[in-house]
Amino acid sequence: MENNKLALLGGHKAVTEDFPIYNAMGEEEVEAVAAVIRSGELSGFLAGWGDKFEGGKNVKLFEEEWANYFGVKHAITVNSWTSGLVAMVGAIGIGPGDEVIVPPWTMCATATAVLMWGGIPVFADIEPDLFCIDPQSVRKNITSKTKAILAVDIFGQSSDINELRKIANAHGLFLLSDTAQAPGAKIQGELTGTLSDIGGFSLNYHKHIHTGEGGVLVTNDDTLALKLKLIRNHGEASVASSGLEDITNIVGGNYRLGEMEAAIGRIQLKKLQSELQLRENIVDILFDGLSSLPGFICRRYVTIARTCFIRSLFYWISKSLVLIDKKSSMHL
Numbered sequence: 001m002e003n004n005k006l007a008l009l010g011g012h013k014a015v016t017e018d019f020p021i022y023n024a025m026g027e028e029e030v031e032a033v034a035a036v037i038r039s040g041e042l043s044g045f046l047a048g049w050g051d052k053f054e055g056g057k058n059v060k061l062f063e064e065e066w067a068n069y070f071g072v073k074h075a076i077t078v079n080s081w082t083s084g085l086v087a088m089v090g091a092i093g094i095g096p097g098d099e100v101i102v103p104p105w106t107m108c109a110t111a112t113a114v115l116m117w118g119g120i121p122v123f124a125d126i127e128p129d130l131f132c133i134d135p136q137s138v139r140k141n142i143t144s145k146t147k148a149i150l151a152v153d154i155f156g157q158s159s160d161i162n163e164l165r166k167i168a169n170a171h172g173l174f175l176l177s178d179t180a181q182a183p184g185a186k187i188q189g190e191l192t193g194t195l196s197d198i199g200g201f202s203l204n205y206h207k208h209i210h211t212g213e214g215g216v217l218v219t220n221d222d223t224l225a226l227k228l229k230l231i232r233n234h235g236e237a238s239v240a241s242s243g244l245e246d247i248t249n250i251v252g253g254n255y256r257l258g259e260m261e262a263a264i265g266r267i268q269l270k271k272l273q274s275e276l277q278l279r280e281n282i283v284d285i286l287f288d289g290l291s292s293l294p295g296f297i298c299r300r301y302v303t304i305a306r307t308c309f310i311r312s313l314f315y316w317i318s319k320s321l322v323l324i325d326k327k328s329s330m331h332l
């Protein structure tokens with residue numbers, strides 16, 4: 001009798017060992033890191049205006065390659081996407097009391113980045129299909145203190161960026177994107193994250209492609225790009241010697257990416273397409289197998305965004321793709 005029970009209910013486990021950990025690193029990454037170590041130059045950054053203000057060889061090449069891939073003017077690496085979020089909020093000049101509208105359904109750094117500058121994250125609701133910020137709810141949360149909308153492209157989906165852009169333009173707000181979880185997702189043919197004033201991606205261990213820790217900011221705006229670079233690298237130490245007259249009061253930090261991570265990132269970027277494809281194939285198989293089962297709703301909502309998933313596939317699928325249909329599960 002025991003055998004007829006689900007493991008969850010005390011029956012025998014069909015799978016007794018953990019799934020093997022997926023390793024996206026290959027010999028190419030090992031070689032690239034070894035070359036950096038042999039060179040002895042593990043970081044090319046120095047805080048101060050000059051040659052080393054923008055980092056070392058691998059950082060610069062990685063940024064150039066990322067900018068080409070994503071079709072943006074500037075790609076700026078950082079040592080985590082949390083650092084990127086903090087830099088992004090600082091670059092648009094958020095200060096005490098300014099409000100930034102964010103979705104509550106995200107990783108906490110989206111909201112805490114606003115607090116770091118004394119700003120107030122204001123939560124707008126998410127919409128039920130994509131789990132991304134709901135433009136209608138954004139409209140309702142705009143006040144005289146609102147300075148920006150920070151949209152999150154969650155679970156490989158793109159926010160409704162075109163609608164958000166209309167709202168931002170109508171109210172004179174900045175539009176920012178946290179695309180940590182959706183590198184390569186598209187909305188109406190455009191890569192999500194690239195359509196905001198500043199967007200960016202996480203390269204932490206759990207993402208589609210990774211460098212252990214890391215992140216990349218993207219923007220087409222020269223002034224914002226310069227501010228991001230200043231915040232990344234102790235801006236206050238550089239502004240005076242830079243000769244810049246239109247930028248003052250920049251407080252920066254050390255958000256700089258190391259050469260080893262950048263070298264790995266250059267190779268990982270070449271694998272982005274195949275990593276996305278791999279996940280899409282797996283999701284197709286799971287959807288085909290699950291969609292006919294009573295009690296499940298498979299969320300096949302790829303009409304505005306290309307579906308892609310981060311490495312903890314099953315976790316995210318259980319959270320974002322397959323919903324338990326309460327009505328029909330009662331008959332199970």
Ligand SMILES: Cc1ncc(COP(=O)(O)O)c(C=O)c1O
Pocket residue numbers: 080081082083106107109110152178180181202203204214215
């Ligand atoms: C939506 C979102 N925002 C921000 C972050 C923070 O990124 P990082 O871990 O690279 O600092 C994450 C990481 O999981 C994320 O998923």
